[in-house]
Amino acid sequence: MGAWVKHWFLFVQFLKTNRLQLFKTYVLVPGGVIITLCILYGVDRLIADVIKVTFPSSVAVMLINFGFMCSLSAWRRPYADIYVKIIDIPLSWSLRWMNLFFTPAFVVLPLSPWISWQEALLIVAVFVIGYVVTFMILAYFTILCQRVFGSRKFISVFVRQEEIGNGMEAGSSFARTPSEHRRTASNSGLVASTEPEESIRRESNRDHDGASDMNVLSDIASNTNISPVRSRTHPNDDADHGDITSLSSPTVPKPEFDHQDYVRIARSGGEVSGPVRRVEVRTPEPSYSNKSSSTAVTEAQTSSAVCQRALTSQIAQEFPLDIDKIFVINMWQNHLHHILYGLGFLATIFTYYFSWYVMPFQFFTAVCSFMIIVDNPFIKNPKYKKLLHPVICSVALTWIVLLISVMIKHRAIKYFLLDLKNYKTGRTYLYLFDNEDFAYHVWPGAGDVFSTCMDVSIVGLSLPMYTHRYDLRRHFLSMIPPILLLCAGSLTLYPLVCYHIGISSEMSIGFIGRSITLALGTPTIKNLNGSITIMAVTTVVSGIMGVLTGGPLLDLLQVPEDDYVTRGLTLGCNCGAIATAYLLGVDRRAAAISTLSFVLFGAFMVILSAVDKIKVFVQALVHM
Secondary structure, rough: HHHHHHHHHHEEEEEEEEOOHHHHHHHHHHHHHHHHHHHHHHHHHHHHHHHHHOOOOHHHHHHHHHHHHHHHHHHHHHHHHHHHHHHHHHHHHHHOOHHHHHHHHHHHHHHOOOOHHHHHHHHHHHHHHHHHHHHHHHHHHHHHHHHOOOOOOOOHHHHHHHHHHHOOOOOOOOOOOOOOOOOOOOOOOOOOHHHHHHHHHHHHHOOHHEEEEHHHHHHOOOOOOOOHHHHOOOOOOOHHEEOOOOOOOOOOEEEEEOHHHHHHHHHHHOOOOOOOEEEEEEEEEOOOOHHHHHHHHHHHHOOOOHHHHHHHHHHHHHHHOOOOHHHHHHHHHHHHHHHHHHHHHHHHHHHHHHOOOOHHHHHHHHHHHHHHHHOOOOOOOOHHHHHHHHHHHHHHHHHHHHHHHHHHHHOHHHHHHHHHHHHHHOOOOOOOOOOOOOOOOOOHHHHHHHHHHHHHHHHHOHHHHOOHHHHHHHHHHHHHHHHHHHHHHHHHHHHHHHHHHOOOOOHHHHHHHOOOHHHHHHHHHHHHHHOOOHHHHHHHHHHHHHHHHHHHHHOOOOOOOOOHHHHHHHHHHHHHHHHHHHHHHOOOHHHHHHHHHHHHHHHHHHHHHOOHHHHHHHHHHOOO
């Protein structure tokens, strides 16, 4: 009983310490999402009933929001910063969960019409050839544009050494190494002074807010099973990039902490996380941090290293309550959202078996399956984690749980497909009050909830566009021609070639979205009346292929390592948001260009697909 009382006391203390962050996560975020959906609904009614055109309101609001932020920033930068901080609350949340919102297109895959094995082989052949050809054309055409417009100015070896020293190499966390002399992997020259590096850093970051850049890129790259950072046990990461510093690490000896430091850490709300350290790219729920503990640990790191075993033993004997407090509070920090969604899953089991409405059970099943894959502690090899993409693996786990539940409830497998039909009824927030088009008891399914949140994610893509607006202005002439060329090729060549080699009309149009990120590919293919399923599958596989083969292909094409514009645009346009996660561990500037590229490419495709003449032309290519 005493242990339960102590843990309850620590839980209450955790709530008090992190009440502001909890209020933001569980009150402000839902409120912001609801307000965003209300705005989207109003814009949709305006476009459909007043302007009378077919155009997704989410993309319209994304473009309007981007233009408004740029105009406000040019007029009054402090006002723009305040506005961005406000909208960042719901929009950053939507970007972190964006991969979960992709899953409905895969969950309902068994409801799709069956295809022959010949058509399946043709789809695979078109995908592989299209992927490689697009890669080559984008890379070489971008290099050509840089040469023509004079924007290809390669940086000096000193700047490149600074970038690599700051962590811009595969698997790094962009942390600056503390040593004065750094040796890069590609050049053995030494940089003996940090003063030139500081001036270079100030010059390269003149138009950027570094923390904002990393936050936006990390939000997009979240939950992809592709870690843009070193192992989470790495102790040398910069304090600016994480919230929690480890007490111990198996890799290097830890600095000496005095007793007062440990007391300060324990009393600060428990940011210390045992053997791991939280980083910026995190699981769906944000961490609850207190800056005072980070300061205490940073100050203590200047001390000399001592025997870790003796230090741990000494602290455990003299401060057992403080260590317990750190452990328990850290547990609540890392797993509160797991516990809440787990309880929701258990509660909705009863609603599934004793009511007709299956949405709550399917919703919590999908979310918990996604969390299990993303937060899986058993597979630590980055190579395997790249293959186990959360969208694909969580959908497979969702199928298994739903199938078992159906067999227990109905004892007939035919009801599995019926439950999948209820998973996505089409009654999203845009049709929630449209009772005439939906029969009685046709309520929103779990897939409709995710599709609704996907529209918020599309609006959220205006944040990375705004964050990297200076890159867009600087490289505009080098980026826009390749993007427009890819738009024209995707709208004409894919449906034309696919249809004439024997692929059905809907699937031929679905291939148009192969290179578009799912968030923007979905409205594009809907406008063209194509197959959402083939678009979703090819898009995710393209992203995974980009992670596995992007670097070697660029090296094979002899694209210079320091040509971050070509590398970023090629991977961004060809592989979407998943490639951004990979580029975060290679070169932040390439990741920024990649983000701009896939957002601009997707936005252009949505706009073009909404034009009636283009829509008729594309459908005529496949005789629809």
